[in-house]
Amino acid sequence: MSFAKIVKEELIQLHLTKEEELAELAAMIELATEFTIAGGEPMLWFKSNNPTVARRFLTLLKKLYNVGTTLLTKKQGNFKKGYQIQLGIKDAIEEIRQEHGIFTDNEEVDLLIQTRETKEAYLRGAFLAAGSVNDPKTAEYHLEIYAESKETILRIQQTMNYFDLNAKITHRRNGLICYLKDVNSIEDFLRIIGASDTVFSFEDIRIKRDFNNSINRILNCEIANEKKTIVAANQQLQDIKLIEKFKVEIGPKLKQAVRLRKQYPDVSLNELVDIFEKEYKEKITKSGLNHRYTKLKELADDIRRSKA
Secondary structure, rough: OOOOHHHHHHHOOOOOHHHHHHHHHHHHHHHHEEEEEEEEEEEEEEEOOOOOHHHHHHHHHHHHHOOOOOOOOEEEEEEEEEEEEEEEEEEOOOHHHOOOOOOOOOOOHHHHOOOOHHHHHHHHHHHHHHEEEOOOOOOOOEEEEEEOOOEEEHHHHHHHHHHOOOEEEEEEOOEEEEEEHHHHHHHHHHHHHHHHHHHHHHHHHHHHHHHHHHHHHHHHHHHHHHHHHHHHHHHHHHHHHHHHHHOOOOHHHHHHHHHHHHHHHOOOOHHHHHHHHHHHHOOOOOOHHHHHHHHHHHHHHHHHHHHH
């Protein structure tokens, strides 16, 4: 089961007030229904690829509008998305149409989501009907809700940003999506719509994943630094070998640097500084010691040029 389906399974277990049920249903009607007239008979079709969501829609509809035996159910094959469940409603069509603003400017929906609780319910319904969220185990954090209507997607964005989620909008296929990329905003959204248990799971997976990524970054950094240390030390040893081969005279300070590098061929410059201070009982900075090896390199380069 996908992570988004796990979230939706938790959401349908919530117990709501009538106002919250109306707000949740409003979003589902707005995002996943189609109004048709066939043979002079008006019908409202709800379409979903998720049986859990279809069951939730049916439960809310029966509870709020006493819709009974005129419900029709069928499955329509879809090679990309499997089977699509369609619920056809004939009862209470006019009441539903008027209360949810079907064929109007949808001001009725705004009236249904005036309180914090009903805004939360509206977002829950929107996510159930047309939302998805990436599994936190994946490389990218992403939550989105799809809508074909610009007015609807703006309402979703406005409602999300009522909770300071910083939701963005972009085009997708023949419609638009309202989306979140920030992991904290995604966790807040899931908490707002009532998926508390899934939030804990999301956070746990995300923390473990981020921790493992941090460990890997540290290891990669250490490996890279170790490689740089070995390369630099080998170059210094080659310079020293060339200087000694041609018996180039060097001062006492450079001789100290030569002896240390030959005695400790694998250590970093930082470690050599500590060894230097212990052995010679005098202070030296990293840049000071590096300067001595730079001088040795210049001498070795002079030899290479003269012998080229």
